[in-house]
Amino acid sequence: MNVAVVGGGYSGCLAALLLAEQGHRVDLYEAGDALGGILRDAVLPQGRFFPGCQYINIDPVLMALVDTVEGTTLQRFDHRYGSWNDLFGAVRVHHDFAQPVVPGPLGALQPVAEGEQDTLGGRLAAYEARVAGPLTAWAARHGAPDALAAQNAAALQVGRVFYADDAAAMQQAKQQDDRADRLYGLPRSHFDPPRPLQQAALPLDGFDAFIQALQTALQRRGVQIHLQAPVKPLPGADGRIQLQLRQQPIAADAVVWCANPTALLQRLGGERLQSPALRCVNLFARLEGRAPEAPVYYQAFGATHPLLRLFCYGGERPRITVEALDEAWPLADLVAAAEQVLHDLGWDLRLADASLQPQLRYSLLTTHDLHCIERFGRQAARQGIITGGWQHYGRDPRLHHIFAEMAAAGLA
Ligand SMILES: Cc1cc2nc3c(=O)[nH]c(=O)nc-3n(C[C@H](O)[C@H](O)[C@H](O)COP(=O)(O)OP(=O)(O)OC[C@H]3O[C@@H](n4cnc5c(N)ncnc54)[C@H](O)[C@@H]3O)c2cc1C
Structure with missing residues (x-):
């Protein structure tokens, strides 16, 4: 044909x-x-950068097709990720969970309300008020939560939350109730048996x-x-x-x-x-200091800054792409916020030769x-x-x- x-x-x-x-x-x-x-x-005077945090997952069907392509240099590595958030007070960092980590004891889910299956707002409203409030306010910086479809929770990485201080209770709730199972998430190490790190790939x-x-x-x-x-x-x-x-x-x-x-x-x-456009910026920089050897990304949920994802890669020539909401932050302030997050993650890294590019995204539905x-x-x-x-x-x-x-x- x-x-x-x-x-x-x-x-x-x-x-x-x-x-x-x-x-x-x-x-x-x-x-x-x-x-x-x-x-x-993104090809810039200071080097070549990934335009966002984009991995190639090792999906068997798609990789079988990609593997027929001659001359690609895809590097496979353990897919490591984590999260940083200050939505619920003090900064919480997790090195194996890329969605929001909630402090304190597990709270009860709200009764099922109309819209939970349909809208992002409805889905986030399922959590106890002290979680739903900050999460919904954060999501609203992307678009109206009650107009956005529920599956945007995956795009925004808020499909599940993890109560790190009460993991056993959460684990039990997940086993006993399908709804809790959908709304709560666990790091790979908390599964029984623990889930192995998956592989991902990037072109070197x-x-x-x-x-x-x-x-x-x-x-x-x-x-x-x-x-x-x-x-x-x-x-x-x-x-x-x-x-x-x-x-x-x-x-x-x-x-x-x-x-x-x-x-x-x-x-x-x-x-x-309606095709809502999300106004973002990408911050590109070289990394100075001891950077992680394999690619890694951290999702950021900031009450105080617009950073979304920090993606470190580049091996011997370490680089970073930081995705952020375009909330008109000056470059120097975004750099300072990114360096602070990296510091909180335990890395003493500085951003050098940083530059910004706007990006309109059509990823929300x-x-x-x-x-x-x-x-x-x-x-x-x-x-x-x-x-x-x-x-x-x-x-x-x-x-x-x-x-x-x-x-x-x-x-x-
Ligand atoms: C910052 C960011 C991070 C992301 N991270 C991930 C991730 O980690 N994992 C994941 O799975 N997905 C991720 N996504 C989504 C993922 O990038 C997209 O789903 C996928 O790469 C888009 O590929 P595509 O070919 O569908 O569309 P595009 O890459 O948008 O390509 C569409 C092409 O169509 C062309 N075109 C448009 N109109 C016409 C026309 N009338 N005639 C001819 N050509 C036309 C355009 O010029 C364009 O080249 C991310 C997206 C963004 C923006």
């Missing part, structure tokens, strides 16, 4: 690779100058080199790559999707849409997405958009469209969704 893949980010590249492996004729359309989408490196020489290897692999498999090719979706006379590039129709038996869904849903589904995407998903196959799994957070669940739809359409 002739398949058009729209969007040359990680999802589109892997979808095109799988389709080519299955013997289809594939055209990959990317609006920008290069493949890679959100993964592309940056994502751009990895994407370049992917591009070469795609071309070797006959995929036609079209850069600077912003494709327009239109309804065709037969109700199926018709793609256009610069007013010219594109012939395709099936379309895999791995790009932003806004135009697609509007033109083919009559749905107007309102309940309105979720319903639109689900409605559209039910009709898309009839229109010849494989959808990008935008209702899921994270690249692996999205890719599994895309691959499942491709399989259902007889493409994979």
Whole structure:
């Protein structure tokens, strides 16, 4: 079959690779100058940086595909992470739990209220008031918790909390009650038997080199790559999707849409997405001092600062990417906040040659958009469209969704 893949980010590249492996004729359309989408490196005078805290998980299906790509230098390492928060008073640090750690005794969950399954606000309101209050105030800095869908809890890393001072009671509550099991989390070491550290991977020489290897692999498999090719979706006379590039129709038996869904849903589904944009900044710097040897990230939940994630990597040339909410903090203040967090984590590290880049993120989903995407998903196959799994957070669940739809359409 002739398949058009729209969007040359990680999802589109892997979808095109799988389709080519299955013997289809594939055209990959990317609006920008290069493949890679959100993964592309930040290339600055002081070095090359990861654009955010983005790991490649060792998902067996996806890694089997990535492993067919010649010439990638993915470094595998133990996936270490932790958290820092001052939401509940004094600073709490944990070296094996990347969600909020709550001090003091385990409190009772609130009675189940309407909205717990639907909205982020409803989900956070399930905790006792002294936990729900600060968590909801923190989440509200991202967007209105009662308008955001409940699954944003995963994107914001607030899907579970850990009462570190009362772990045994929490463990018991988790065993006795499904709801408590969903809302409370444990570090890997607290499971019985303890869960092993999983492996993750990163390209040693940056994502751009990895994407370049992917591009070469795609071309070797006959995929036609079209850069600077912003494709327009239109309804065709037969109700199926018709793609256009610069007013010219594109012939395709099936379309895999791995790009932003806004135009697609509007033109083919009559749905107007809210698509909330989250204004963030990335802080890039060299690290001076004894940095961790393998990549590691810490999630930050600050009542007093806008830092979100601190991602240290780079081995012998240690670097850091700090993701933060754009709350107009000056660079020097963000650097000081990051150094303080690193100090609290037990590392004596300084940030050198720091610089900031703004980033607009479209990673949050309102309940309105979720319903639109689900409605559209039910009709898309009839229109010849494989959808990008935008209702899921994270690249692996999205890719599994895309691959499942491709399989259902007889493409994979
Ligand atoms: C800071 C940050 C951290 C993240 N961390 C993680 C993480 O740890 N784990 C995880 O799983 N996920 C994470 N995510 C989410 C993850 O990055 C994304 O789910 C995934 O990388 C996006 O890949 P994609 O190919 O779907 O989209 P994108 O990378 O956005 O690529 C879409 C491409 O489509 C192109 N395009 C758009 N419109 C058109 C058009 N009309 N025609 C042609 N091309 C078009 C764009 O130019 C772009 O290149 C993170 C996201 C951010 C922002």
